[in-house]
Structure formats: structure tokens, C-alpha cells
Amino acid sequence: MATSSLINTVVIIIVIISLPAVAWFFKFRKTMIKKQVNILRYLENEYMPKDQTYWYLGYLVGFRGKYRINRGKLENVYVLYTMPPYHVFFYLPIIWLFKKKERLEIIHQLKENNPLRGEAHIANMKIRSIKLSMNADLRDFSKYKTTTINMKGVEYKVYYTGGNALDIATNLFNTLISKVNVFRVSVDASRNSILVSFEPKTLEDIGFVIDALRRITRSWTE
Numbered sequence: 192m193a194t195s196s197l198i199n200t201v202v203i204i205i206v207i208i209s210l211p212a213v214a215w216f217f218k219f220r221k222t223m224i225k226k227q228v229n230i231l232r233y234l235e236n237e238y239m240p241k242d243q244t245y246w247y248l249g250y251l252v253g254f255r256g257k258y259r260i261n262r263g264k265l266e267n268v269y270v271l272y273t274m275p276p277y278h279v280f281f282y283l284p285i286i287w288l289f290k291k292k293e294r295l296e297i298i299h300q301l302k303e304n305n306p307l308r309g310e311a312h313i314a315n316m317k318i319r320s321i322k323l324s325m326n327a328d329l330r331d332f333s334k335y336k337t338t339t340i341n342m343k344g345v346e347y348k349v350y351y352t353g354g355n356a357l358d359i360a361t362n363l364f365n366t367l368i369s370k371v372n373v374f375r376v377s378v379d380a381s382r383n384s385i386l387v388s389f390e391p392k393t394l395e396d397i398g399f400v401i402d403a404l405r406r407i408t409r410s411w412t413e
Contacts, residue, residue, distance in 0.1 A: 223274060227254065230272055230295070233394050234258075237401050238268055248273065264301055264408055266383070271296040272391070273320070294320060294374060295391040299404050300384050307380040309354020313340070313364045314375040316348045321374050321388065325350075328377070342368050356380060363387070363407045371396045 231254070235243065240258035247254050253273035260268055274293040301307065312329065316322050329335065335350040347364075351357040356378040363385070364376045372390035379386075387404060391397050 226274075227272065229394065230391065230397065231256070233397060234270055237398070240268070264305065265299060266302045267300040269296075269298040269300065292318075292372070292374075292390045293392075294388060295397065295400075296375075296386065296388040297400060297404065298384050298386045299408055300382070301408065303383060305383060307354070307356065307359070307378060307383065307385075309352045309356035310335075310377075310379045310381065311349070311351040311356035311360040312375065312377045313347050313349050313360055313373075314377075315345055315373075317346070318374055324388075325375070328379075354380060359385070359407060363403060366403045366407070367400060370399050 231245075234256070235258075238258050238260060240260055241262075242259040244257045245254050246256075253271070256270040258268040258270070260266060272293075272295050312325065312335075314321050314325050316325065329350060332350065335352060337351075338349045340347050340349060349357075351360075360376050360378045363378075364373060367373050367376070367387065367389065372392075373387070374390070375386065375388040377384070377386040385404060385408065387400055389396070389400060
């Protein structure tokens, strides 16, 4: 009898705890899907690609995309969008504790005949996803010169070689940091690419970054 009463109590507690979690899930599921769709449509409207391919990263996690541009100085644009699992009610303390953020990465891949020289990266290495991507891209850190800068209370590591890459990355970073939360800026001549990773709080933030990328691309490839 006592065992049956205990089981009933546990079931009731689980149900009571689960109710807000279920309500939260359906509320934020809709919000998260809407935001992903809005970002995807905004990017397509901005770049007007001749062709696009998407890879979805899992349920409500985000997506990767490749836009074939072949227009002006741009060959392709690559995008990566991820967001924390806001829809999981019991995961929220972890999101808040570790200050997890949404992330949008945009890469402009230029055509071969461009004047990019060298390699430079400005990155917030305290963000796990940024550290992982930097480790994958740079691999051997010993071949880079390094320094550190502090902006808005955030420490950024700078890794660079020769050429004009550091000037390009620095100019772009200084432009972006005035308005958006920048995670990483990279310029890599070996990949013909200029990369920006940031927190897309609004569509206006995304537009600001795209405009900055276009301006820096034009000014350094004319």
C-alpha cells in the first residue's frame, strides 16, 4: 500500500514538472523554426544565388548552406547557422550558465584572381565552437605569429602570417565590433576566403555584416 502511494506521488510530481516543459517546448519550437526560416530567406534575398544547397544539422539545431554566386568578385558564399536548444526547458540553466549564443558564420569565397596574401585570424578562443573550428582550420599554431587584443571586455587571440591578410582582417573586425558580437574574423589567401562568425541578434545585424563583407571585398579586390 505504501509502495503504491509512493509511486502515485512520484507520477504526479513528474506530471506537474513536465507540464511547463511541454508548454515551453511547443512555444519555443515555433519561435526557433520561424527564426531559422527568416534568416534563410534573408540570406537568399541578399545574395540572390544562382543555385543553393542546404544541409540541416538536426532537429532545430541549425543548417549549413552553399550559395553559388559566380558574380562579380564572388565565386561562392558558405553559411553556417546554429542555435542553443532553447526549446528544451531543463537545458536552459546550462545555456544561461555557459552563456551559449546563436552563431552565424558567413564565408565569402573569392574568385582565383584576387590579391589576398597570407593568413590572419582574430578569434574569441573562449567560445568552444570557435576554438574547435580554429583548431581544425589552423592545425599547426606554431607557424603563426600571435598577439592578443581586448575589445568590449572580451579577449581575442590574433594569429597571422605575412601579406595583407592581417590588415584586411583588422579593418573588417574593427568595423563589425562597433555593432555586433563578433566571434571570429578570418582571411585566408590559400582558400581565397574571408570569414565572419558572429551572433545574429536581428536581421539588421546580418545585413550589417553582409554589407561590411561586400565593402571590404570590393576595397581589397579592385
